[in-house]
Each structure stands twice: as C-alpha cells, then as structure tokens.
Amino acid sequence: MKVIVIGAGVAGLATARGLLRAGHDVEVYEESPEPRTDGGSVTLWPGSTAILEELKADWTGVGRRLETLESWAADGRRLLTLDLTVPERRFGHPVVHVARGELVELLSDGVPVTYGARAEHVVPERAEVRLSDGRTVRGDVLVGADGRRSVVRAALWGADRATLSPWVTWQGFTTAPTPLTESRRAVMIAGRNGLCGLIPAGRGRLLWWFDVRSAPGRPFWADDPDVVGRLRERFGGWAEPVPAVLATIEDAGFFPHYRQPIPSVWGRGPATLAGDAAHTMPPTMAQGANQALEDAWLLTRSIGDLRAYERARSKVVRRPARLAATEATDMQRPIAGLLPDGLMTRVYTALLRRYSSYLLTAL
Numbered sequence: 001m002k003v004i005v006i007g008a009g010v011a012g013l014a015t016a017r018g019l020l021r022a023g024h025d026v027e028v029y030e031e032s033p034e035p036r037t038d039g040g041s042v043t044l045w046p047g048s049t050a051i052l053e054e055l056k057a058d059w060t061g062v063g064r065r066l067e068t069l070e071s072w073a074a075d076g077r078r079l080l081t082l083d084l085t086v087p088e089r090r091f092g093h094p095v096v097h098v099a100r101g102e103l104v105e106l107l108s109d110g111v112p113v114t115y116g117a118r119a120e121h122v123v124p125e126r127a128e129v130r131l132s133d134g135r136t137v138r139g140d141v142l143v144g145a146d147g148r149r150s151v152v153r154a155a156l157w158g159a160d161r162a163t164l165s166p167w168v169t170w171q172g173f174t175t176a177p178t179p180l181t182e183s184r185r186a187v188m189i190a191g192r193n194g195l196c197g198l199i200p201a202g203r204g205r206l207l208w209w210f211d212v213r214s215a216p217g218r219p220f221w222a223d224d225p226d227v228v229g230r231l232r233e234r235f236g237g238w239a240e241p242v243p244a245v246l247a248t249i250e251d252a253g254f255f256p257h258y259r260q261p262i263p264s265v266w267g268r269g270p271a272t273l274a275g276d277a278a279h280t281m282p283p284t285m286a287q288g289a290n291q292a293l294e295d296a297w298l299l300t301r302s303i304g305d306l307r308a309y310e311r312a313r314s315k316v317v318r319r320p321a322r323l324a325a326t327e328a329t330d331m332q333r334p335i336a337g338l339l340p341d342g343l344m345t346r347v348y349t350a351l352l353r354r355y356s357s358y359l360l361t362a363l
C-alpha cells in the first residue's frame with residue numbers, strides 16, 4: 001500500500017517507521033526545511049518504550065530512565081512519591097525522559113522524509129495533497145500527522161476546534177549541576193503561584209518548567225519582555241533547587257496549552273489523522289508524545305480499517321485528554337497528601353495501562 005504522511009514530528013515519523021517495517025511504501029512530507037528538534041523534553045511511559053522497542057528505535061544512551069515521580073509543596077516538603085519501578089516491573093518496560101529533539105532524531109533514522117514541503121491543499125477522498133513545491137502527491141492512504149494546526153484536519157473537520165486553556169508553560173534546560181541532574185527522580189512542586197517541574201533529561205541536562213496562568217496581552221504571555229525576571233520574582237522564594245535553577249536561566253521557551261474535543265471518527269475515506277492533529281491536549285499529564293506513539297502503533301496494525309483505528313484510539317486517548325484538560329495544576333498539593341505512596345503508585349500504574357492501547361492489548 002502507498003501511504004502519504006504529512007508531518008515529520010513524533011506521530012508522523014513513528015507511523016512511517018511502523019508502516020515501512022510492515023512492508024508498505026511510505027512518503028513523508030514536512031514543511032520545515034530540516035528536522036524540527038527544538039522544544040523541551042518528554043516523559044515516555046512503559047507503553048511508549050515498548051512501542052519504541054517494536055519500532056527498533058534503540059534509545060540506549062538517549063534520555064534518562066526515571067525511578068520516582070515526587071510531588072513537593074513549595075516549601076520543599078515531600079507529599080507523595082510514586083515508585084516508577086513498579087510499572088516498569090509490571091509492564092516490562094521503563095519510564096524514560098528524553099529530549100523531544102533526540103526522540104525525533106531517533107525515529108527519523110531510515111525514514112524517507114522530504115523536508116521543505118508544506119501540504120497546502122488536501123483532497124481527503126482521493127488521499128491527495130498539493131505541496132508548496134508545486135507537486136501533487138497521491139496515495140492509497142493519507143495520514144495527517146501535521147500537529148496542532150493541521151491542514152489535513154482542516155480539510156476533514158473544517159474550523160479549528162481547539163481552545164486556549166488559562167495555563168501556559170515556560171521551559172528550558174539547565175546544564176548547571178543540581179542534586180537532581182544525575183538522579184533518576186522527577187519532581188513536581190505545586191503552590192498557589194503555579195507549578196514547577198524538574199526532570200533529568202540525560203547528557204547533564206535538567207528540564208525545568210513553570211506553569212502559570214496567562215492569556216494574550218497579560219503578563220507571562222509569549223511577548224512578555226521580562227519573563228525570566230517575572231519567574232524569579234514569583235518562584236524565587238520556593239525551596240531549593242528552584243532558586244538555584246532560576247539563577248541559571250537566561251531565556252525561556254513559551255508553550256501555550258490547548259484543548260480540543262476528540263470525536264470518534266477522525267477521517268473520511270482513505271484519510272485519517274495521528275497525534276496532535278487529532279487530539280491536542282495540555283501537557284499536564286505528559287501524554288502528548290505518548291499518545292502520538294500509541295496512534296502510530298495501532299495505525300500500523302489497522303491501516304486497512306481506518307475507522308476501526310479511530311474508534312479504538314479515540315476511546316483510549318480521551319481518558320488522559322479529559323484529565324489533562326481540567327489542568328488541576330494548583331490542586332495537586334491537597335490531593336497529593338491524601339493517600340499513601342504505595343496505593344497511589346498502584347492507582348497510577350493502573351492509569352498508565354488505561355491510557356495505552358499497546359498495554360491494554362498486549363498485557
């Protein structure tokens with residue numbers, strides 16, 4: 001079967017990789033002139049590390065395997081520790097935190113991508129796309145993996161249904177040594193001012209991020225001229241290592257949060273969607289890249305029945321999307337203190353399975 005994939009992000013590359021391995025003829029078109037390796041880093045849950053193994057994308061030496069996910073109060077009190085070795089043992093695959101750019105590089109190895117080719121006009125019924133270089137390409141199947149502003153989705157669904165959430169993320173990496181950088185601990189610190197996350201990403205980097213409330217025209221929006229100063233002012237009084245990390249920051253990357261209703265049918269005829277094109281969600285549950293890999297895995301197996309793929313995936317992906325959309329970021333502290341660590345670890349392990357088509361099918 002000839003498959004046209006639009007977009008060389010996590011969803012497009014993983015789908016192409018899976019389809020190539022299954023013997024299909026695949027062409028990937030990406031608007032950027034080169035691989036898009038910018039952005040922060042992403043946590044890959046056991047379903048995703050299992051899928052990477054199936055895709056023969058060897059992540060040895062890439063990212064950092066995590067053993068605990070800790071929730072702290074702003075004064076540094078530890079409220080909850082989830083033991084991530086429990087899901088690792090239960091599912092046989094670890095939790096890994098990896099720079100998005102390294103994941104893109106890993107997945108793109110061996111995948112034929114035409115860069116600098118933007119999809120401009122899409123005819124879903126004919127799996128046909130007119131590209132910015134003037135060519136028209138056609139396949140037996142068309143996969144729109146072109147992210148939040150998907151033109152394939154626009155051809156299928158019409159107007160963009162995503163809305164901004166009241167939260168945004170400011171993020172970056174620091175290479176200054178901290179007690180967490182070489183650890184296997186992810187830490188989330190919640191307070192009235194917002195949320196701070198600190199996660200080791202491998203190769204001497206620590207991802208830091210701050211979630212704060214904002215909107216266009218307000219402080220902390222994309223065009224804020226002194227966001228670093230504002231972050232220091234707002235979070236500088238929190239427990240170490242937050243002030244130490246803030247002292248190393250020179251600039252920060254902006255990541256607004258969007259939510260989007262997820263219908264049961266994503267496509268029409270030989271056209272379908274994968275990844276953020278179908279289900280943009282806030283990063284709160286750390287599921288965006290994971291759900292993209294889950295789409296790729298099921299789509300590879302269901303390429304002959306796209307509506308079955310969409311029905312099965314929409315049912316699973318709505319679960320983390322619903323929770324992520326609540327963005328109960330500043331509610332984390334009261335909730336985290338309520339139940340013992342062992343019970344919460346078991347609940348989280350069960351949730352990880354419910355969020356994964358791979359784990360629900362394979363285990």
Ligand SMILES: Cc1cc2nc3c(=O)[nH]c(=O)nc-3n(C[C@H](O)[C@H](O)[C@H](O)COP(=O)(O)OP(=O)(O)OC[C@H]3O[C@@H](n4cnc5c(N)ncnc54)[C@H](O)[C@@H]3O)c2cc1C
Nearest residue numbers: 007009010011031039040118119146147275276288289292
């Ligand atoms: C540059 C970048 C940085 C990111 N940083 C973070 C981050 O720090 N934290 C986080 O949680 N998530 C981040 N994300 C989002 C995260 O990668 C996705 O939520 C998740 O991986 C799902 O990926 P996706 O492949 O569906 O979408 P995306 O990763 O958005 O990939 C879509 C791809 O399609 C391409 N594309 C778009 N329109 C067209 C078109 N018309 N024709 C051809 N190609 C097109 C884009 O250039 C992009 O390469 C980032 C995404 C990008 C593109």
